[in-house]
Amino acid sequence: MLPLAQSKLHFFSLLSSWGYPMSNSVISTVRTIPESAAPETLQPIIRAERIEKYYAQPSQNRIQVISPTDLSIVPGEILALLGPSGSGKSTMLRMLSGLSRPSAGQVYWHGRPIAESAINVSIVFQSFALFPWLTVQENVEAPLRARGLDADERRERSLRMLDTVGLDGFEAAYPKELSGGMRQRVGFARALVVEPEVLFMDEPFSALDVLTAENLRSELLELWSRKTMPTKAVFLVTHNIEEAVLLADRIIVLGRNPGHIRTDFRVQLAHPRDRKSEPFTQLVDYIYKVLTRPEVAPLAAPDQSTGKPPRDQRQMHYQMLPHARPGGVAGLLELLIDKGGKDDIYRLADDLAFEIDDLLPIVDAAQLLGFLIVEEGDAAITPSGTAFANSEILRQKELFRAAALEHVLLLRQIRRALETKNDHTVPEEFFLDMLDEQFSEDESLRQVETAVNWGRYAELFDFDAARRRFILPEEPEPAVPIEDAE
């Protein structure tokens, strides 16, 4: 489905993935360079060797969450881990920080297995994970207490840290009395007060409003660049491309099913970075392109040296249905026509006041249905897309039905199964079982949910939620007017 020619560009040895075409200008302006060219002299603080994560299933075939991956965290860098949901970003963070044991492979802390080392790291959590029954000061003191510091020193250090993050005067408050941004400041203070060597951050800004997040990001950068904190490396998990480009010295993009490294490169823009500058937007476009080309093309052969192949991708019959509503697809296409049929995806998100993450599934869905093509970060509408967008509602449903049956295997299968069965009903479980071969249990459920959504819109089938089964609508070709069109 991807019309682009893929020039294979092997970034570095540790990737089992393949590179993506980059326009020369991107390469020249942002100077993304392979890791092999990065300073080799630095000893990594944390080094992961062929770590993977899988969950054993009763039915022999296990669910692979992350395929064998190498990764190291070296001193002096902010490393951002980007990826779509379900690519195992958080799992990776937990394995690297010693919170979760890899199913296979090993993580080293200064050359020693992490399971045998007393490590010094902190995590800033997305949900803050503050203890609501402790005051701000007690929250910040708690890690120091765990290290056996006496009361005076705890007090002195925690107050100093609260001062640093701008919470002077709030020591006696309880977290629930604070705003989200202030609470995350407490989270930062608690993480930094132990002077961690590596600071892990798990989507630390995504629960905050835009302005607060921006504010906190720049303060963090300031702390980091002024060396106010003794932290040697920062590991940031995020789904926000701009955030990664804004903060990181190095960016790793993960792909999903199972999680694997798609690309790993250095960002050498000087701080403070200007979001509007050409190199910045080009880098964002590049990452966006990587993210929007999922595994449509056949995967490269598994790395021979590993012995353990990642999941056999050829068995994956089902495309991943993007969780978008049909109404959203129509809306996007109409907007595109207004824009002359082609526009930069970032600008589209901007115009719609959407987070890029919310727009992605809609773009994916339109692409899957053949209504648009994504090229170089631009979305271009196809003739069938134009026809769809310009039709009235009943006709739209027909076109959607045709496109869905042509392009979406799952919908085709459901419809066919319903038509062949005598009672025109099929239990949900039947398809869940097939999807489970390929997706996690949660994802399978979401896939069915999306399929139901699309199938209902296209009037391909209906779903009996009480008895969890698919049914064929009474009239296969409904000629009745639609009562409530969304």
Added chain:
Amino acid sequence: MKRNFRPLASSLVMTSTWPVFIDAGVAACGLAIFFTIVHMGAYWMQAPIPVVPISHSIRALPAYAAYSVVRIAIAYLLSLVFAISYGYLAAYNPRVEAWMIAALDILQSIPVLSFLPPVVLAMVALIPGHQLGIELGVILLIFTGQVWNLAFSFYTSLKTIPREMLEAASIFRYSAWQRFWQLEMPYATIGLVWNSIVSVAGGWFALIACEMFTMGDRSFQLPGLGSYLQTAASSGDVRALFFGIATVILIVVATDQLLWRPLIAWSDKFKFEQVESDERIVSPILELLRRSPILQSAPRRIWTSIEEPIFRRFAAAHRNEPTHPLDENISREPSLRLWILAVAVAAAVGWGAWQGLLLLRGISWADLRLLLAGAAATFLRVNASLLISALWTIPVGVAIGFNPRLARFVQPVAQILASVPATAFFPILLIGLVKLGGGLGIGSVALMLLGTQWYILFNVIAGAMSIPSDLREAASLYKFTRWQRWTTLILPGIFPYLITGMVTASGGAWNASVFAEYSHLGNRTLSTIGLGAQIDAATDRGQFPLLLLATILISLMVVSMNRLVWRRLYRLAETRFKLDA
């Protein structure tokens, strides 16, 4: 530097006028407790007197009340310690977790009275020569009436701690000690407080029935409110009976106001919420306590000086340990030692069970037939009492719940009524029944009702209050008929609450059957056919095989009712009829 967020004005006024009086009160409480301990100690250490004569004088009541309260308090503290240890072990040992939870489920289905002979005999044998033996027997009996739900509550709390909180504790290298005090205990507190209220109510229920009992040819009678009520009823002393019941109610209300309300208000700070909610329970007592300077500073200072070294020691002990992965215990092979231990335990349990079964050989077919008939009768009675409770509490509860002003007043009252031990009223009802000439067959249903209906009532009220007003407005806007209102709005809306109430009530009714179906009044024995009566009679006559079989039957019925009916309804309530999506 420190900013205090409490409103300044009110706290200043209060602290300047009240402290001396309150501090004096607190000191008086301390003295009273000291005296009670000394007195109790002397009583416990005296030579055992199985049957302590009970006075009918009203002046004797305060002393009896004190004896009973001390029993309840000790039993409760034991339960709390046991529940926390048990819950902790179950939550953190995946190998025994399922077993421990199943055991809890079965143990809580066994009526308190079935524990009586083994527990009392064991204690009397363990501590011969002191009154303490008999006392501990009764205390342990009360313990069995209140411990299980506490253990369940603590276990469930541990299992529902949000993952990121555990991760924070792990990444910041909390010692087990610090994790317990800063994460696990605070997180479990609210559940423990609410379950404590239910537990102590259960404790009173058991206590009143168990202070006086016969077992084979041995009789026991301990000084306390339960014995007082029973002897008063036996001799037909209605005046004493009324004062006795008044004392029980007084204690229950006082506990509610002086202990539970302040505890609930205090535990509010452990609510796991990120935003402060508007609705909170206030307790004037807690406010007063918070303003007592002694209580504010002294315990905190003492506590810090104790806990600081402990924290330090734990921290030092694991300073150089690696981070503990949270998914650690998934794949570890059990060691040989563990296998041997497991086999040994299994063998011991198997042998014990076999011996138990051998004990059952002595039961005749006639006895068995009687037991089965009794089981059927009790089953019908329990469900009849549930049905009757539901029939009157649903309309009344909904009417109250839809009237917020009324509900605010009635709900705490219903809660207190549920805490008043129904066993205290049994003697009065019995006298009434005897006068009216009715048998215990119907009478025991009334006795069960006494204990169970309040649980359903206050849950229905809560359910009705939780129905959003916009749904009610929609119902009246679209001119729903009365039938439609009930079937599409009210019944589904209160369903989860109704089920919660019914589950609690059902457990209570089974437990009550043992006391309700069999009773001594003077030298007469009132009884009706029923499993509860058979358990009681078997204890009385010392027929342990019969007691064992009856107990097995009753807990079999309770457990299968729970699994087959209540659990399913509960799941339905959780999924389909949940109002807040």
